Amino acid sequence: MPEVILSEIEFNSSILELRHRILHPGGPESRVLYETDKLKSAIHLIVEDKQSKEVLACGSLLPEDDDGRICTDKNRIRGMAVALSAQGQGFGNNILDKMIELTKENGIGYTWCNAREAVLPFYEKRGFKVVGNVFDVPGSGPHFKMIKIY
Ligand SMILES: CC(C)(COP(=O)(O)OP(=O)(O)OC[C@H]1O[C@@H](n2cnc3c(N)ncnc32)[C@H](O)[C@@H]1OP(=O)(O)O)[C@@H](O)C(=O)NCCC(=O)NCCS
Numbered sequence: 001m002p003e004v005i006l007s008e009i010e011f012n013s014s015i016l017e018l019r020h021r022i023l024h025p026g027g028p029e030s031r032v033l034y035e036t037d038k039l040k041s042a043i044h045l046i047v048e049d050k051q052s053k054e055v056l057a058c059g060s061l062l063p064e065d066d067d068g069r070i071c072t073d074k075n076r077i078r079g080m081a082v083a084l085s086a087q088g089q090g091f092g093n094n095i096l097d098k099m100i101e102l103t104k105e106n107g108i109g110y111t112w113c114n115a116r117e118a119v120l121p122f123y124e125k126r127g128f129k130v131v132g133n134v135f136d137v138p139g140s141g142p143h144f145k146m147i148k149i150y
Contacts, residue, residue, distance in 0.1 A: 002086075003050040006094050011037045011044050014055045015079065022081035027139060034078055036062040036070060043075075045098055047082075047091040057082040057091035061099050066112055066145075075103060077113035096126050100148070109150050117142040 009015075019032035036042055037060065047057040059080040065071040077099060082092050103111055115123050117134065118141075124130075128146040137143050 001089055002052075002056070004047050004056065004091065004094075005050050006045065006047050006098060008098075009044055009046055011042065011060075015044055015046065015058045015060070018055050018058050018083065019079045019081050022083065023079065024139065031139075032079060034060070034062060035068070036064055039063060039070065041072070043099070043102060045095045047086075047094055054083075056086040057095055059092075059095040059099065061102065061111075073108060074110040074112065075108050077111060080113075092122060093126075096122070100126060104150055110147065111150075112145060112147045114143045115146045116140065117144060120144060120146070123148075 016029060016033060020029045024031045037044075039062075041063040043061040045059050045061070046055050048055050060078050062076045062078055063070055063072060064076040065074045080092060080095065099111070113123065113128070114137070115128075120130065123146050126148070128148045130144045131147055132145050134142045134144055
């Protein structure tokens with residue numbers, strides 16, 4: 001396993017590129033550029049290879065309420081993406097754990113996300129619960145809204 005560093009960075013093209021490659025390959029890159037990405041209160045986490053500096057995993061914690069409006073008391077996880085060759089090595093967990101830690105530190109009591117059906121266990125293992133029914137996101141399949149209350 002490569003030696004890695006987890007860090008919080010300003011939004012940049014390496015995040016956009018990894019999101020695009022993993023979440024919506026073939027679609028327009030604009031699909032993975034989110035409206036709140038560049039706000040000061042947006043938090044972007046990456047795991048990078050210590051030696052090569054390649055970004056292996058990314059995830060963002062955005063200041064959005066359940067309707068996607070900018071807010072200060074809730075946050076939303078978006079753009080969780082791990083490079084194919086790096087999946088299953090705990091990097092997604094590293095990012096999710098840091099998100100939970102930062103959310104608690106910032107006194108935010110509620111996190112939500114729209115999770116792909118295939119990865120519900122990834123979030124469930126960290127205390128997220130499904131709310132509501134399955135819905136389809138065109139081009140990326142069935143999703144569930146999940147929330148975590150602290
Ligand atoms: C989903 C994803 C972010 C998980 O990151 P990862 O680094 O591969 O996962 P980890 O190695 O940290 O595993 C975390 C836990 O989730 C589970 N998990 C990871 N991916 C899973 C999957 N596809 N299905 C079910 N469980 C999964 C693992 O078993 C592991 O459990 P453990 O903590 O008990 O060992 C990553 O695989 C990915 O980018 N997948 C493709 C894009 C995607 O689906 N993103 C999420 C959109 S909502």
